[in-house]
Amino acid sequence: MxxxxxxxxxxxxxxxxxxxxxxxxxxxxxxxxxxxxxxxxxxxxxxxxxxxxxxxxxxxxxxxxxxxxxxxxxxxxxxxxxxxxxxxxxxxxxxxxxxxxxxxxxxxxxxxxxxxxxxxxxxxxxxxxxxxxxxxxxxxxxxxxxxxxxxxxxxxxxxxxxxxxxxxxxxxxxxxxxxxxxxxxxxxxxxxxxxxxxxxxxxxxxxxxxxxxxxxxNSDLFDQMRSLADDQLSQLQQFDLRSQIANLIREHPNWGKERIAEALGMSGRHLNRNLSREGVTFKILADQTRLSMAEDLLAQQVSKADIAERLGFNDESAFFKAFKRWTGLTPTEFEQRGTRR
CATH class of the missing domain: 3.90.1520 (H-NOX domain)
Structure with missing residues (x-):
């Protein structure tokens, strides 16, 4: 990997x-x-x-x-x-x-x-x-x-x-x-x-x-555990923005940050600020979502040309370069290993 x-x-x-x-x-x-x-x-x-x-x-x-x-x-x-x-x-x-x-x-x-x-x-x-x-x-x-x-x-x-x-x-x-x-x-x-x-x-x-x-x-332990649980629940709720962005990327993998932000009713700068508070960037989230989509499609034995098109790449070569950057493997090497992370 x-x-x-x-x-x-x-x-x-x-x-x-x-x-x-x-x-x-x-x-x-x-x-x-x-x-x-x-x-x-x-x-x-x-x-x-x-x-x-x-x-x-x-x-x-x-x-x-x-x-x-x-x-x-x-x-x-x-x-x-x-x-x-x-x-x-x-x-x-x-x-x-x-x-x-x-x-x-x-x-x-x-x-x-x-x-x-x-x-x-x-x-x-x-x-x-x-x-x-x-x-x-x-x-x-x-x-x-x-x-x-x-x-x-x-x-x-x-x-x-x-x-x-x-x-x-x-x-x-x-x-x-x-x-x-x-x-x-x-x-x-x-x-x-x-x-x-x-x-x-x-x-x-x-x-x-x-x-x-x-x-x-145990009332003391309860207070400690509730504080931890509140933090974890809050973190889960913060992922709602990421979920919306990831869903839009899955539906429109060729859309950029500004187009995604517009669909969410905010500016690209506002989108960046919200994501930065969660310690992630739009590029990381977009690449991560496309990687997940690529893995799913490779597992379904979809042709690499079709995957490149579905993920919004200009051609198959661009998809190969991106996949290599993401995983350290070419799509073919990934298939040969027979593993999905």
């Missing part, structure tokens, strides 16, 4: 206009294989090597990981198995923030506020009445949806019990999809009633349990 590409990927939490997932949760899903009866695999290791340079894993790579897991391990209970192995530390700073909360209600507020730090592949919302509380997970993805939702719900049930010293007693879990195991197997794994074909994927429990104390409550 060339110095340019390595510097970019190691310095920034890159999402290139896409949702991301923390490395910790991605590692947790794979580490959970060690706690199950699923054997390791070379193809999986190769994909993990491709994921490793990212500080936050772009959702397309996370999708690729789940596709591979389902293909390598065609176990209908895979999502449940992996979700039940997740530990608080796998949730980055959010996990330690959850541990230090006073009550289950506090922990739920933390999850609702800070869950994007763990992953931007879905959203948590809650509803409650006099008798029951519903913690609803709304995924934004459709790739391997059932297994991933089951992993999230199993993680919720497992961690909530862990946080409360096993005092938490869920009423039932609902899934939008139909079961891939027997209902009895689901209920044995989750320790509660499970319903399928429902309107939402949700964990439902008695409202009185919101007052359950957490066994590792």
């Amino acid at each position: 060339g110095h340019f590409a390595l510097t970019i990927r190691d310095t920034f939490m890159v999402n290139l206009g896409q949702a991301t997932v923390t490395q910790q949760f991605t590692k947790a899903i794979v580490a959970a294989l060690d706690g199950s009866d699923l054997p390791p695999n070379d193809e999986l290791n190769q994909l993990l090597a491709k994921i490793r340079p990212y500080k936050r894993v772009p959702m397309p790579l996370q999708d690729e990981l789940w596709r591979l897991l389902v293909r390598l391990y065609p176990d209908p209970g895979l999502g449940l198995k992996l979700g039940l192995q997740v530990q608080p530390g796998h949730l980055d700073v959010v996990g330690f923030l959850l541990l230090s909360c006073d009550t289950l209600e506090d922990a739920m507020d933390v999850l609702l506020t800070y869950h994007p730090i763990v992953g931007e592949g879905g959203e948590f919302v809650s509803t409650q009445d006099d008798h029951s509380c519903r913690l609803i997970y709304a995924p934004f993805h459709n790739v391997v949806r059932a297994q991933r939702v089951e992993a999230v719900m199993a993680t919720l049930v497992r961690l909530t019990r862990y946080l409360t010293g096993e005092a938490f007693n869920p009423g039932f879990v609902t899934f939008q999809h139909e079961p891939t195991l027997s209902v009895v197997e689901y209920e044995q794994a989750l320790g509660c009633e499970v319903r399928f074909g429902q309107l939402a994927d949700a964990l439902v429990f008695d409202t009185s349990q919101l007052s359950l104390p957490l066994v590792q409550a």
Whole structure:
């Protein structure tokens, strides 16, 4: 890998206009294989090597990981198995923030506020009445949806019990999809009633349990972790401008800084100032986005002439020179290595 590409990927939490997932949760899903009866695999290791340079894993790579897991391990209970192995530390700073909360209600507020730090592949919302509380997970993805939702719900049930010293007693879990195991197997794994074909994927429990104390409550640690979580959430939100720019570059790779700025309703100078506050320049972001596009197209075996045209280069030679500058490899050498960073 060339110095340019390595510097970019190691310095920034890159999402290139896409949702991301923390490395910790991605590692947790794979580490959970060690706690199950699923054997390791070379193809999986190769994909993990491709994921490793990212500080936050772009959702397309996370999708690729789940596709591979389902293909390598065609176990209908895979999502449940992996979700039940997740530990608080796998949730980055959010996990330690959850541990230090006073009550289950506090922990739920933390999850609702800070869950994007763990992953931007879905959203948590809650509803409650006099008798029951519903913690609803709304995924934004459709790739391997059932297994991933089951992993999230199993993680919720497992961690909530862990946080409360096993005092938490869920009423039932609902899934939008139909079961891939027997209902009895689901209920044995989750320790509660499970319903399928429902309107939402949700964990439902008695409202009185919101007052359950957490066994590792620590107000001093909570304040420290919340400060870190606020910083990380703020950093994620700052990437919204980068996301908009990257999306425009993907749609119009031949547009320059001034044209992109105009589309965003600002001057080129204002765009530069905003990006400089985030420690990045328009050129770095544009080159990085085009590199990602080039890698995707090379992996799809699109001709190099077509790639040059799609990326806005005048000719194939100009594309080759840019790719060599970005990666230290020619497109042909890159293909021969068979690796994508």
